[in-house]
Amino acid sequence: MSQSPKQPAERPVPTSADVARLAGVSRATVSYVLNNTAAVRISEPTRQRVREAAEELGYVPHAAARSLRAGHSRMVLLPTAHVPIGPLYSRFFNELQWALRRLDYTVVQYGSLGLDGDEAARAWAELRPVAVVSLGEVRLTPNGVEILKRSGAKAVITVGPQRVAGTHALVMDQGRVGRVAAEHLVERGRRRIGVVVPEEPGLEMFSGPRLAGARQAVAGTGATVVPLPLRYEEESANELAGRWRELGLDAVFAYNDEYAMLLMRALQDAGISVPAETAIVGADDLLLGRLLRPRLTTVQIDMVIGRHLAELVDSAVRDPEGTPEAKELMASRVVPRESS
Amino acid sequence: MSQSPKQPAERPVPTSADVARLAGVSRATVSYVLNNTAAVRISEPTRQRVREAAEELGYVPHAAARSLRAGHSRMVLLPTAHVPIGPLYSRFFNELQWALRRLDYTVVQYGSLGLDGDEAARAWAELRPVAVVSLGEVRLTPNGVEILKRSGAKAVITVGPQRVAGTHALVMDQGRVGRVAAEHLVERGRRRIGVVVPEEPGLEMFSGPRLAGARQAVAGTGATVVPLPLRYEEESANELAGRWRELGLDAVFAYNDEYAMLLMRALQDAGISVPAETAIVGADDLLLGRLLRPRLTTVQIDMVIGRHLAELVDSAVRDPEGTPEAKELMASRVVPRESS
DNA sequence: TTGAAAGCGGTACCAT
DNA sequence: ATGGTACCGCTTTCAA
Numbered sequence: 001m002s003q004s005p006k007q008p009a010e011r012p013v014p015t016s017a018d019v020a021r022l023a024g025v026s027r028a029t030v031s032y033v034l035n036n037t038a039a040v041r042i043s044e045p046t047r048q049r050v051r052e053a054a055e056e057l058g059y060v061p062h063a064a065a066r067s068l069r070a071g072h073s074r075m076v077l078l079p080t081a082h083v084p085i086g087p088l089y090s091r092f093f094n095e096l097q098w099a100l101r102r103l104d105y106t107v108v109q110y111g112s113l114g115l116d117g118d119e120a121a122r123a124w125a126e127l128r129p130v131a132v133v134s135l136g137e138v139r140l141t142p143n144g145v146e147i148l149k150r151s152g153a154k155a156v157i158t159v160g161p162q163r164v165a166g167t168h169a170l171v172m173d174q175g176r177v178g179r180v181a182a183e184h185l186v187e188r189g190r191r192r193i194g195v196v197v198p199e200e201p202g203l204e205m206f207s208g209p210r211l212a213g214a215r216q217a218v219a220g221t222g223a224t225v226v227p228l229p230l231r232y233e234e235e236s237a238n239e240l241a242g243r244w245r246e247l248g249l250d251a252v253f254a255y256n257d258e259y260a261m262l263l264m265r266a267l268q269d270a271g272i273s274v275p276a277e278t279a280i281v282g283a284d285d286l287l288l289g290r291l292l293r294p295r296l297t298t299v300q301i302d303m304v305i306g307r308h309l310a311e312l313v314d315s316a317v318r319d320p321e322g323t324p325e326a327k328e329l330m331a332s333r334v335v336p337r338e339s340s
Numbered sequence: 341m342s343q344s345p346k347q348p349a350e351r352p353v354p355t356s357a358d359v360a361r362l363a364g365v366s367r368a369t370v371s372y373v374l375n376n377t378a379a380v381r382i383s384e385p386t387r388q389r390v391r392e393a394a395e396e397l398g399y400v401p402h403a404a405a406r407s408l409r410a411g412h413s414r415m416v417l418l419p420t421a422h423v424p425i426g427p428l429y430s431r432f433f434n435e436l437q438w439a440l441r442r443l444d445y446t447v448v449q450y451g452s453l454g455l456d457g458d459e460a461a462r463a464w465a466e467l468r469p470v471a472v473v474s475l476g477e478v479r480l481t482p483n484g485v486e487i488l489k490r491s492g493a494k495a496v497i498t499v500g501p502q503r504v505a506g507t508h509a510l511v512m513d514q515g516r517v518g519r520v521a522a523e524h525l526v527e528r529g530r531r532r533i534g535v536v537v538p539e540e541p542g543l544e545m546f547s548g549p550r551l552a553g554a555r556q557a558v559a560g561t562g563a564t565v566v567p568l569p570l571r572y573e574e575e576s577a578n579e580l581a582g583r584w585r586e587l588g589l590d591a592v593f594a595y596n597d598e599y600a601m602l603l604m605r606a607l608q609d610a611g612i613s614v615p616a617e618t619a620i621v622g623a624d625d626l627l628l629g630r631l632l633r634p635r636l637t638t639v640q641i642d643m644v645i646g647r648h649l650a651e652l653v654d655s656a657v658r659d660p661e662g663t664p665e666a667k668e669l670m671a672s673r674v675v676p677r678e679s680s
Numbered sequence: 681t682t683g684a685a686a687g688c689g690g691t692a693c694c695a696t
Numbered sequence: 697a698t699g700g701t702a703c704c705g706c707t708t709t710c711a712a
């Protein structure tokens with residue numbers, strides 16, 4: 001009858017009080033031992049007893065309670081909506097995570113699909129992260145930034161084309177990707193340049209600037225740019241290839257290597273020779289581009305490496321008053337191969 | 341002088357007490373209003389004042405404090421080490437996140453790179469998630485599962501080939517992928533079947549079972565299986581293609597479509613005709629396989645869809661006593677095209 | 681060397 | 697209809 005009947009078989013989670021009881025010491029001592037608190041000396045026998053008790057009970061400290069008491073956390077929040085596809089993002093994410101762990105931060109990727117603007121900012125703020133690194137999938141408003149800062153975030157960092165007031169920014173100059181691609185094509189004597197604009201959602205923030213960059217590159221050269229909406233599907237590509245001749249294009253910047261492969265296949269099937277009749281340039285410098293025939297000319301993009309970003313996070317956290325800086329960390333250049 | 345000098349410019353994060361003070365009510369009332377507590381009736385004017393005060397201060401509740409008090413959270417932890425590359429994972433993750441959000445869970449992807457076994461389990465347990473969904477990148481031991489359960493996790497779910505005691509499992513029968521591929525090749529009259537084993541780390545848990553499945557398929561048929569270590573690089577593929585004839589293989593299961601593309605290119609460049617001389621089968625049914633010439637035969641894998649998994653999480657959370665079940669949710673079948 | 685106790689920010693019971 | 701208050705688990709003075 002010592003068991004409360006309302007909780008059928010729910011054994012309680014052990015707390016530091018349980019450990020203290022079992023070890024015959026106070027909760028304070030448990031805390032000292034388990035955290036190796038330097039300012040306080042605990043005898044070795046006591047340490048032993050505490051450790052054994054913790055082990056026996058399977059005690060694990062409660063992160064929420066700890067950070068509540070501490071008044072801060074070491075959590076770096078990384079909001080994502082659609083996880084970007086591709087090896088570039090994967091490498092970037094792994095590097096970032098690794099680098100931040102070395103600096104004793106905890107990286108938490110927080111799914112924010114379907115949230116927007118301030119709603120998202122509030123959801124993130126509830127977790128009281130010390131820093132937020134936004135990849136720009138979820139639009140961050142100045143107001144959202146303010147919400148985060150008021151809730152204790154020491155740093156808000158945006159990575160991507162967007163530039164939001166009050167944040168540190170790692171600018172990724174997507175425009176440059178389109179610009180160098182178009183410049184390359186113009187140099188090769190191409191005049192009517194198509195630019196693929198993927199119809200898949202979530203890519204606008206890349207495709208838009210790339211298209212604009214291409215436009216900028218042709219300005220004053222007499223060459224023209226034509227946007228080409230395209231879905232990542234065979235039918236869409238075939239449909240586009242079917243009216244290729246009437247479009248009168250002699251070159252295309254295909255957004256990235258995967259769309260380039262799709263389009264190249266459709267063009268070749270439609271009897272349009274690459275690069276003789278139409279040049280193609282991709283982007284990302286994936287292995288698959290080198291496997292195509294003709295080999296794919298591409299724009300190589302040096303993604304901001306994780307360690308740089310981790311250092312920016314850390315310095316922003318340590319000096320929250322520091323003026324938010326915008327740092328350009330994306331270089332891109334054409335790797336000419338056979339398709340252009 | 342009303343400012344404490346120890347905190348230079350650090351304005352404090354507003355709490356519900358601040359809201360209460362500004363609205364001229366008690367903290368309890370603030371809580372009632374902001375949570376729309378049904379059991380208690382608050383007058384409309386009061387509600388207004390509270391809401392306005394909260395708005396003015398930019399108040400956001402503290403998730404840690406809330407879940408500390410509540411004694412539980414709705415956090416579903418998704419540990420990851422290397423974020424798997426590829427569209428399949430991306431789709432899976434987005435679906436899972438979406439589905440769990442609908443069930444009012446919060447998905448947190450927790451970077452666990454470099455942690456292993458119990459160490460990782462303890463790190464996860466500190467966050468007191470209500471459920472943990474392991475994709476098997478970080479090895480989960482029975483002891484680790486026990487740690488998580490003792491720390492209050494109602495459900496531990498593994499997705500992948502591994503099967504750990506005490507967990508619900510979504511079995512992904514990787515063996516079957518290799519089996520159906522090899523069966524297909526044997527049916528087509530192939531006798532010496534190579535099986536690509538990627539050398540990249542983190543893929544062993546897939547490649548191992550796939551190889552074993554292929555072996556199983558050829559048993560008793562007179563056909564043989566030869567493991568082919570391969571890095572995802574042109575040189576590695578060229579090297580392999582260079583000694584292809586001495587290997588005497590008439591077919592290869594290339595692990596997945598991307599490795600298949602790499603190998604097919606190398607074989608073709610080495611003058612080995614596909615499929616006449618060597619048949620190739622990939623896996624994942626990516627679009628790129630349809631773009632190759634010859635079109636790539638592949639193994640289509642029905643990944644467990646997010647909604648199913650979300651439902652399993654929810655039911656496991658609601659009935660933690662329920663016997664952990666192993667559910668087979670991965671079907672795979674060959675899609676014959678031109679390369680085999 | 682160790683313990684008692686306050687308090688972090690919410691929530692919910694019990695009064696009023 | 698609202699307020700007072702105990703408590704969730706942990707850290708950290710301050711005392712002993």
